[in-house]
Amino acid sequence: MDNIDALDHVEHHRGGDGHSHEDGQANENQLGSNPPMIAVRLHRSTVPNRDGAGLVPEVMVSNDDGRHMWLSGVEAYRRLMTKIALEVVALRREYRSKAVLDGIDLSVSVGETVGILGSNGAGKSTLVETIAGLRRPSSGTVRVCGLDPWRDRARVRSILGVQLQDAVLHPDLTVLENVRLHRSFYRHGEQPDQLIQHLGLTDVARTRTQRLSGGQQQRLSIAVALIGRPRVVILDELTTGLDPEGRRSIWELIENIQANGATILLVSHSMDEVERLCDRVIVLDKGRILGAGTTRELRDQTGTAHLEDAFLKLRTQDTTPRRPA
């Protein structure tokens, strides 16, 4: 974060209800619709809060006339909660003059789980690999926590946990060795033993990766995606090929990760998976977004009763104007 001490013209406003204005009322004209956060700090409150520490967050924003001010209370929490974790604007990726991604707009808030739904060749994997900085956009911008994943590769990779569809782990290393290897790449992270236990892999911790079942391999790939304590997690078709029991067990695992506040981008073929796990869904086809919203919104938008029907209808109505997700 920016050095707070270096900022000038800071006004400190804290109303009784925690809004930005001195009289306790939010002033949208002064703040703009949703000005970007400049800094965050912890402030010791005179009123003890639930954790007893008495620390409350304060958020610095810039108002329309360029002055900075601190927000606290409900307004600060709202700004923190709506912070953008992922932002994709007009993303285009070409391969041999053919557009694999064609003008993708996507915004994911901190703590949100967004599903990417699409059939084979829709551009799902290309999209997540571009967001992860593994592919360079032909045009458009991608930001992960405000950073360009291609230019700031090292920094983005330190805050990103990725599970890729066609990527494997060292087959001759054990589960524990693979997790320890990946832990060594991050300055901060989980304890390998604890994470393995949490993911139900303790019994196979000393088994070589090549001898694991499909479900165990998926759990391990999730473990290495989470070992660096990532802010943003990308999961690409993580339950493909698993039996119903294995899928449900992985879903419970993802729900656990969600409960801990992670931002998740989930690529899937599976409607029930997306319906169960995702706050919002984008439907991708031939590199374009055909529809976006909650599963209910997609059903309402298409006048269908099930997400699968909505998906199929969106694909057949390919004339639907593109809309940002």
Add this chain to the structure above:
Amino acid sequence: MTAMTGYDIPSSPKPGPRAWAQVLIAETKSVARDTAGLIIPIGMPSLLIVAQGAGPSQESVPGTGGRSVFEVFLLPLMLVMVISLIGIVNMPSFLAMYRKEGLLKRLAATPANPAMLLAAQVATSLIQTVIGIALALALSAWMFGLSGPITLWPTIGAFALTCVAMYAAGMVVAAISPTTNAAVAIGLITFFAMGALGGMFGGSQNLPEVLAELGRWLPYGAGVDALQHAWLGKGIPWQRLLALTLATIVGAVSAVRLFRWAR
């Protein structure tokens, strides 16, 4: 298990020495567990050197302290041949296999960097090669009464420099090859081109002067020349040392820059 939602993104999140050590440990364990991969680096040196030594090359060369034709001319050539085959053809094929199977793609999504992977590959392969060559030399000493180098440390230095130069060339092959087959093809072409110019198929004096001079500046020819001089207690020509050093620097830098994580 917690998800990080703070604001501190490390400004320089490059992995430290612990990560380099873990990559090396992981690579060593993988190699030790996949024993089929040990056959070439451990077995090939003995096979090639003993096969050459068993031929009609035991006559002594005048002015070399009774050392044989095999020891003076063939051994340096065979040593460099072994180093280059393993460094340029064998070692890169493993990294290319990792690339094809998606293992490198998985690592590409982490803060791991190409240099640590290349260094771990070179280190584990070099250890195997040194063991293989030590075995071959011990076998040659026992079977053919090898006298050994007149000056030990310069010979070890020339050997080490030839190894790193050859592995640097191999790192470039490893960095760019999309598949194992491609790595073997690119590696073999490089190996034969450098070998032919460096005297592998007969003395380089039989080549046109321009090609012979080019061969002496490439790692194969420079390595053979440096080893021969050091083995016989003569000073190693500075041009050979310069050629090997340049090959090491250019190869290592190019490999890191050209490194591709996925096919």
